[in-house]
Amino acid sequence: MNHIDLDTANGADLNTLQQILGRSKRVVCVTGAGISCSAGIPDFRSQQIAVGRGKKKDESQGLYFQQFGNLKGRELFDASILKREDTTLTFMNFMTALKQQCEASKPTRVHEFVAKLDMAGKLLSCYTQNIDSLEHKTEVNAKKIVQLHGHLDTLNCIQCSEKLDWNDKVKQEVKEEEDVEDNDSTDEVYDDSARRHMIACPTCEARAFARELNGRRRTAVGWMRPNVVLYGEPHPEAEEIGSRINKDLKKRPDCLVVIGTSLAVTGIKTLVKDFAQEVKGNGGHVIFINKTAPAKISGFSENVDYFIQGDCDSYMRDLAVRWPSFWSKSKQSTVDFKVQKSIKMASTTKSAVRATKTAVRATKSSAGKVCKPARKVMQPVSPSRLNRRS
Structure with a gap:
């Protein structure tokens, strides 16, 4: 593995990387929360670190180390949070705030890089662990983006599986009577008693109301939850994603670019291992870009050709200088x-x-000129002449 520290990297190594990307024709990208940090969306595992003489702290603290009500980041993404009403309310308050933050954010240089790969005809797929959907704010073909952990674009009913777009109208409804613009208190923003973010399923409500009109007992009304996959629950699109991965593997990818992820989740470890082995078998290259070193994963770690250590966007800015024709697309x-x-x-x-x-x-x-005289000399052949020829 070639280790390139962006702070001390020499131009020759960075030029080599640009040339590799330039020659690659079938690229697979795997992205994590690190690519959205510069957009203002926190990652999961970053811890606050002292800056300068220790008088100031970095504000980009990971969600796993933040407190929301009585819960910490990891607990907010565990399926057990939906078993109790009070924690469910905290979950919805948190997800609504995260949704608003994602909508207010703009794509980063890495998101643009993925879009440029697509426009250059190089991108097979981008498998992202992020739920912010910032990729869709670029010019990338939406079909090239595989959101491994779901997204915040739609809501699903926990009772009947009805889907609902989490659009501006719905967001306005869930924010009724909400007034936290001048309130900086985290505890009040994520108030467990605030039911304003709980959205009843319109399909369930209509069914229950119809039964009530007919003098029958009302059926249960489910509530709408974001279409994200939590720890400890089955993936609703596991088969579709598995099929997509197999199709991409059969397309003989020649470059794997893993960006902004610590590769801590079991599923993502398997994915990068499979693609890394396929890429190396095709004579391609595996590139890992992150602030920290990749996890030791058998079948992946030994296949990484280049580890670029540093800020993801910083590398993309350098790449833009070395590859202007690509970034102008x-x-x-x-x-x-x-x-x-x-x-x-x-x-x-x-x-x-x-x-x-x-x-x-x-x-x-x-043909007309040739055929006319030919018609003059052509005569029917008599049986006697045929017999003589035989």
Whole structure:
């Protein structure tokens, strides 16, 4: 493994990395919470560290070390939180605040990098552990993004599995009577007694109301929860994601780029191991970009060619300087290129059609001249002449 520290890296190593990415044709990206930190969304495992002489602390503390009501970060992503009403309320308060934060955030340089790979025709898929959906704010093809842990775009009913877009109208409803703009108290923002973020399932409510009108007992009404996968619960899209991974493996990827993740989750360890082994078998390269070293994972660690240690966005800024033609790509320029190519092909096709028509007319004319005398000499063959030939 080649270890490149961004603070002390030499230009030759960084140029080599740029050349590798430039030659790669089928790239798979695996991203983690570290790529969204510069957008203002905290990761999970970063701890506050002293800056300067210890008088100031870094504000980007990971969710695992933050306190929300009576719960800490890890507990907020565990399925057991939904077993009690008070913790469920805390969960919804937290998720609503996180949703608002994600919507207010803009994509980072890493998100743009993934989009540029797609526009360059290099991206097979980007497997992200993030639920912020910042990738969809770029020009990337949404079909290329695989959200391994779900997202905050939709809500699911815990009773009937009804789906609901967590759009502006719904967010306005769940924020009714909420007034925390001038309140900096975390405990009050995540007040367990605040039921304003609990959304009743409209389908369940309609069914229960219809039964009540008919004089029958009301059925239970479920509440809507974000479409995120929590620790300790089965993944609802496990089969679809597994099928997607197998398809990408069969496409013979020649580069794996893992960015902004500590690879602490079991599922992600298996994923990067499988892709790393496939990429190396195809003669490709495995690149790991993160502030901390990759976890020791059998089948992955020994296959990492380059470990770039440092801030993810800092590396992308350096790459932009070394590879300006790549970063200048945009969806519009890609569309313009395709349009120009189509026009050129259409022009070529029209020329070919005209040439073909001219050739056909010439052939018909020439065939007519040859056939006329031929018709004069051709006579029916009598049976006696046929017999003589035999």
